[in-house]
Amino acid sequence: xxxxxxxxxxxxxxxxxxxxxxxxxxxxxxxxxxxxxxxxxxxxxxxxxxxxxxxxxxxxxxxxxxxxxxxxxxxxxxxxxxxxxxxxxxxxxxxxxxxxxxxxxxxxxxxxxxxxxxxxxxxxxxxxxxxxxxxxxxxxxxxxxxxxxxxxxxxxxxxxxxxxxxxxxxxxxxxxxxxxxxxxxxxxxxxxxxxxxxxxxxxxxxxxxxxxxxxxxxxxxxxxxxxxxxxxxxxxxxxxxxxxxxxxxxxxxxxxxxxxxxxxxxxxxxxxxxxxxxxxxxxxxxxxxxxxxxxxxxxxxxxxx
Amino acid sequence: xxxxxxxxxxxxxxxxxxxxxxxxxxxxxxxxxxxxxxxxxxxxxxxxxxxxxxxxxxxxxxxxxxxxxxxxxxxxxxxxxxxxxxxxxxxxxxxxxxxxxxxxxxxxxxxxxxxxxxxxxxxxxxxxxxxxxxxxxxxxxxxxxxxxxxxxxxxxxxxxxxxxxxxxxxxxxxxxxxxxxxxxxxxxxxxxxxxxxxxxxxxxxxxxxxxxxxxxxxxxxxxxxxxxxxxxxxxxxxxxxxxxxxxxxxxxx
Numbered sequence: 001x002x003x004x005x006x007x008x009x010x011x012x013x014x015x016x017x018x019x020x021x022x023x024x025x026x027x028x029x030x031x032x033x034x035x036x037x038x039x040x041x042x043x044x045x046x047x048x049x050x051x052x053x054x055x056x057x058x059x060x061x062x063x064x065x066x067x068x069x070x071x072x073x074x075x076x077x078x079x080x081x082x083x084x085x086x087x088x089x090x091x092x093x094x095x096x097x098x099x100x101x102x103x104x105x106x107x108x109x110x111x112x113x114x115x116x117x118x119x120x121x122x123x124x125x126x127x128x129x130x131x132x133x134x135x136x137x138x139x140x141x142x143x144x145x146x147x148x149x150x151x152x153x154x155x156x157x158x159x160x161x162x163x164x165x166x167x168x169x170x171x172x173x174x175x176x177x178x179x180x181x182x183x184x185x186x187x188x189x190x191x192x193x194x195x196x197x198x199x200x201x202x203x204x205x206x207x208x209x210x211x212x213x214x215x216x217x218x219x220x221x222x223x224x225x226x227x228x229x230x231x232x233x234x235x236x237x238x239x240x241x242x243x244x245x246x247x248x249x250x251x252x253x254x255x256x257x258x259x260x261x262x263x264x265x266x267x268x269x270x271x272x273x274x275x276x277x278x279x280x281x282x283x284x285x286x287x288x289x290x291x292x293x294x295x296x297x298x299x300x301x302x303x304x305x
Numbered sequence: 306x307x308x309x310x311x312x313x314x315x316x317x318x319x320x321x322x323x324x325x326x327x328x329x330x331x332x333x334x335x336x337x338x339x340x341x342x343x344x345x346x347x348x349x350x351x352x353x354x355x356x357x358x359x360x361x362x363x364x365x366x367x368x369x370x371x372x373x374x375x376x377x378x379x380x381x382x383x384x385x386x387x388x389x390x391x392x393x394x395x396x397x398x399x400x401x402x403x404x405x406x407x408x409x410x411x412x413x414x415x416x417x418x419x420x421x422x423x424x425x426x427x428x429x430x431x432x433x434x435x436x437x438x439x440x441x442x443x444x445x446x447x448x449x450x451x452x453x454x455x456x457x458x459x460x461x462x463x464x465x466x467x468x469x470x471x472x473x474x475x476x477x478x479x480x481x482x483x484x485x486x487x488x489x490x491x492x493x494x495x496x497x498x499x500x501x502x503x504x505x506x507x508x509x510x511x512x513x514x515x516x517x518x519x520x521x522x523x524x525x526x527x528x529x530x531x532x533x534x535x536x537x538x539x540x541x542x543x544x545x546x547x548x549x550x551x552x553x554x555x556x557x558x
Contacts, residue, residue: 056541
């Protein structure tokens with residue numbers, strides 16, 4: 001029995017601890033399960049799904065940047081049908097809440113994906129990606145527009161009773177406004193932040209290092225931005241926040257919680273040390289014991305400003 | 306697939322700016338196959354952030370060898386790792402070469418640092434197969450012949466061996482080998498692999514190549530390293546998981 005109550009609540013979804021793995025950094029769970037015991041995690045968020053399979057962008061999709069990386073995968077995924085048939089049976093074997101991330105190009109596609117996936121009992125919640133910077137249709141053009149985010153949230157809300165999380169873009173002036181419309185239209189939580197738009201050039205060929213020209217910046221380079229965005233939402237909107245952005249160790253998890261997060265997602269770190277999430281869990285518990293924190297949820301928005 | 310911290314035993318410069326790093330790693334050396342690779346974290350700090358992929362160069366008992374040149378910050382740190390310090394290794398990764406088969410001659414085609422996986426291939430094949438190694442580079446400094454057998458050389462500037470490409474060198478020697486059953490194993494820059502593909506298709510030679518692509522994780526979760534399949538146009542293959550070794554017919558180069 002854990003001495004510390006690590007559980008947190010996202011709408012009606014109770015997580016055994018606040019540490020989840022972020023969409024697009026765990027595939028469909030099988031590879032990472034060789035390094036981290038999925039049963040210990042708070043939750044895992046599957047790779048963004050679209051109604052039909054997506055091939056994704058041509059190479060080069062990835063480039064390293066100072067303390068970060070740019071990616072433009074282009075939402076490559078197997079599509080809803082193959083996911084249900086071939087990926088769910090593996091994920092079913094674990095006692096970990098599966099949150100299904102959906103990325104679509106049209107309002108109808110968001111609804112259709114949700115309507116089909118909500119029938120699958122293994123899926124415990126939905127995270128709606130309205131903010132992918134790397135696809136031509138949908139993606140950021142939705143995530144930048146308050147009316148679109150409101151409409152997607154409202155439509156998806158009507159298609160499922162399961163907890164609904166809207167994943168917000170940091171590439172906006174006031175992220176709290178987006179959190180507000182998500183809440184008003186029935187979202188149970190928001191996750192923040194998705195990647196920041198970035199670009200990099202080869203100075204000799206003068207060509208972009210990524211075929212898509214721009215990509216999404218992630219990794220520890222974006223952590224201060226993410227902390228600021230979480231704080232902005234936390235101070236203005238009463239909604240659970242899942243903090244994401246450059247978490248590299250247990251201290252970052254605690255910092256995200258203090259800034260206003262109810263839970264967090266680990267992303268880029270999974271590429272570098274896929275065994276890290278398990279270690280981080282042990283260390284946050286140790287931190288709580290040493291510092292007399294009985295309930296980890298008490299850290300949420302406990303900033304001293 | 307493990308994450309292991311293993312001690313660096315030796316780093317030697319075998320060509321100008323080309324290094325061979327020896328590490329004591331029985332866990333991986335006992336199971337790794339030629340053509341598989343390792344993803345190395347050169348520092349536990351956040352810069353440089355990502356691991357760097359290196360194909361396994363050779364295996365000697367409990368020891369692994371990596372071959373690399375200094376490309377930037379990461380490889381510079383690697384070249385200066387203190388002897389006895391720990392190397393953070395993720396591996397073995399990828400599929401590796403298929404060395405089985407009833408061919409009589411193994412033809413190795415290496416361009417520049419593309420020689421890296423072939424000392425291990427040579428070690429595994431030399432008892433049972435005849436090996437001819439065609440090695441090319443921009444100049445004599447880029448020709449790497451370390452632990453290869455029956456080496457023939459070509460350089461773009463003519464400073465060593467034939468003046469021209471390694472595929473041209475292979476073409477010049479075709480008569481010598483074509484009466485035998487051969488299998489070609491290649492690794493090198495994209496332009497070389499492209500020329501090799503055309504040559505092998507024209508001459509109906511069975512050929513496997515080790516490919517390269519920028520990647521983050523090395524084991525399939527980042528989806529960062531797509532390569533176009535000649536058969537299935539609806540999705541990409543991944544260099545890290547489906548490769549890095551492919552039959553040259555199966556991928557668009």
